[in-house]
Amino acid sequence: TGSVGANYTRVDTDFGDGDAYGVDGEVIFSTGGTWSAIVEGAYSDSDDADGVLSAEGHLITSGADNAWGGFAGISDSDGNSVYYVGGEYAQYFSSTTLALNLSYANADDADIDAWGLGAAYRIFASDNLRFDLGASFARADAGGADGDLTSFGAGVEYRFDNSPFSVGAAYSRVGGDLPDADVIGVTLRWNFGDATLKEADRKGKTFTTLGNALSTLN
Numbered sequence: 001t002g003s004v005g006a007n008y009t010r011v012d013t014d015f016g017d018g019d020a021y022g023v024d025g026e027v028i029f030s031t032g033g034t035w036s037a038i039v040e041g042a043y044s045d046s047d048d049a050d051g052v053l054s055a056e057g058h059l060i061t062s063g064a065d066n067a068w069g070g071f072a073g074i075s076d077s078d079g080n081s082v083y084y085v086g087g088e089y090a091q092y093f094s095s096t097t098l099a100l101n102l103s104y105a106n107a108d109d110a111d112i113d114a115w116g117l118g119a120a121y122r123i124f125a126s127d128n129l130r131f132d133l134g135a136s137f138a139r140a141d142a143g144g145a146d147g148d149l150t151s152f153g154a155g156v157e158y159r160f161d162n163s164p165f166s167v168g169a170a171y172s173r174v175g176g177d178l179p180d181a182d183v184i185g186v187t188l189r190w191n192f193g194d195a196t197l198k199e200a201d202r203k204g205k206t207f208t209t210l211g212n213a214l215s216t217l218n
Contacts, residue, residue: 001193001203002027003166009044009185020046028193028204034061036204040073050078058088058207065092067204071101082107090206097122099206114140116149122206127196128159132170147177157187159197164190166197 004025011018022044031037038058045051053076060069068089075082086103099120106113116138123131132155140147153172160166168187174180194200 001029001200001205003189003191003200003205005187005189007044007185007187009183012182012184013179015179018046018048020044020049026205026208031059034063036060036062038071038204038207040208052077056209058204060088060204060207062202062204066090067092067207069207071103071207080107080109088207092202095124097124097201097206101207110142112140112142114138120206122201124198124201127198128161128166130157130197130201132156134172138176149174149176149178151175151183153183155185157189157197159191164192166191 002025005023007022007024009020009022011020022042024040024042026038026040028036028038036059038056038060040054040056040058042054043051054073056071056073058069058071060067066089068087070085070087072085073083075084082105084103084105086101088099088101090097090099097120099122101118102116103118104113104115116136118134118136120132120134123133125131134151134153134155136149136151138149140149151172151174153170155168155170157166157168166189168189170185172183174183191197191200194203197205
């Protein structure tokens, strides 16, 4: 099970605008019993900043109506690397999913430590139409100075019936101690190994974040 996607993101602030383009993908496979592994990768680039290459791995175990596990990853831009680890939990209801995570990140070159909380509520209007609501909070310590970052947003993804292709769009508002920003993203995805968005969610897709238009919410 997995997908490959291409995405476009626009960020609007009071100090200027920016556009970014990227590709991403993930593979979810069983490792025995109730355990599964998720391997993700993404690359994004813009005219105003260096490209960002990211990789992330998850190990999760699934029950009848929930799943939980942990993840670790790295993000690199022009030799400046950020390492992060965290735990995650998802509760599955008949037509919705509640996903939560807690993470810690370190950028040693920039002397930054950060921790964050994220939550997403995913509503399946049908097996191939999903609406997302999300929020996150993060606190960073850079050389003794603290700063907070918050985000709230919503999104939608639709997979064409009897087709491996899906399209998605999302909006989020990012604020806190940094200048406020409006983030708009659109995504085109090719899915494999499952028949619907809901089936992919139950196999672990609910935990994937890299390259997603809703990545700022997770």
